Amino acid sequence: xxxESTETGRLALDEGWPSxxxxxxxxxxxxxxxxxxxxxxxGWTPDREDVRCLVEFHCGEIDFDEYRNxxxxxx
Numbered sequence: 001x002x003x004e005s006t007e008t009g010r011l012a013l014d015e016g017w018p019s020x021x022x023x024x025x026x027x028x029x030x031x032x033x034x035x036x037x038x039x040x041x042x043g044w045t046p047d048r049e050d051v052r053c054l055v056e057f058h059c060g061e062i063d064f065d066e067y068r069n070x071x072x073x074x075x
Contacts, residue, residue: 011037017048020055032058049074 013033014021021029032054036046050071057067 011040013046013051017051020048020052024055024059028058 011033013036014029021032024032032051035054036051040046053062053067053070056062057064062070
């Protein structure tokens with residue numbers, strides 16, 4: 001599954017990877033989606049791991065240094 005809905009051409013993170021968003025309040029879902037959407041509109045295609053790391057960072061499960069290390073390790 002991907003983050004983009006092929007039918008609508010829009011970013012649909014909660015549809016592509018619903019388990020990442022199951023326990024999040026609507027406000028947190030919105031913030032994460034908007035954060036990813038900013039990059040997506042610039043040509044970035046996030047994968048599940050990208051979004052999972054962002055959710056973990058947002059929820060305080062990992063700190064900024066760990067988030068940055070994961071992002072840098074992918075590139």
